[in-house]
Amino acid sequence: MRTLSNPEGLFENLFDFHREFNEMFNRTLGVKPWVRESPEYKESKKEFTFTPAVEAYLDKEAKKYVCRVTLPGIEPKELQIHVQGNLLNIRGERKFERKPKETELFAEEIGYGVFERILELPEGVVVDKLVAEYINGVLEITAPVAIAALPRKIEVKTVTPMVKQIAA
Numbered sequence: 001m002r003t004l005s006n007p008e009g010l011f012e013n014l015f016d017f018h019r020e021f022n023e024m025f026n027r028t029l030g031v032k033p034w035v036r037e038s039p040e041y042k043e044s045k046k047e048f049t050f051t052p053a054v055e056a057y058l059d060k061e062a063k064k065y066v067c068r069v070t071l072p073g074i075e076p077k078e079l080q081i082h083v084q085g086n087l088l089n090i091r092g093e094r095k096f097e098r099k100p101k102e103t104e105l106f107a108e109e110i111g112y113g114v115f116e117r118i119l120e121l122p123e124g125v126v127v128d129k130l131v132a133e134y135i136n137g138v139l140e141i142t143a144p145v146a147i148a149a150l151p152r153k154i155e156v157k158t159v160t161p162m163v164k165q166i167a168a
Helices: 007-030 039-044 162-167
Strands: 054-058 064-070 080-084 087-094 113-120 131-135 138-144
Touching: 054 113, 087 138
Parallel strands: none
Antiparallel strands: 054 064, 064 138, 080 087, 087 113, 131 138
């Protein structure tokens, strides 16, 4: 019987398409024109070449903000973290470890060069207490959430209407 398609090749092609589409989408949305750049990056005229993956959330009790950024192969000294208002700005550079002209590539999926991620912090995050740790290629930024910003339960009181009070 004749086989019409090779399912293994189909999935490989779909994954390649998905990865390439994500890279194109990230390059398009990687630089936000509405956010002002800091002077040190304007002067260097570096172009942002890749966008690292980010995971940001509040813990179950909403008392702690956690932001994880995947940055394998990047030296911690190459990272710059700034906070202005409620915006968390993470910048850095992954440098080439090989000379591109001297090698023949069979696959190229790792992004090299300068990157920037600008994240909006949720309401109530205490920016003065942000802590950043770099462990096994993952940058983890944590901060407590102010007690005033935590959700609180409001008790509903029952009030007797004035009409019933007069009738009694």
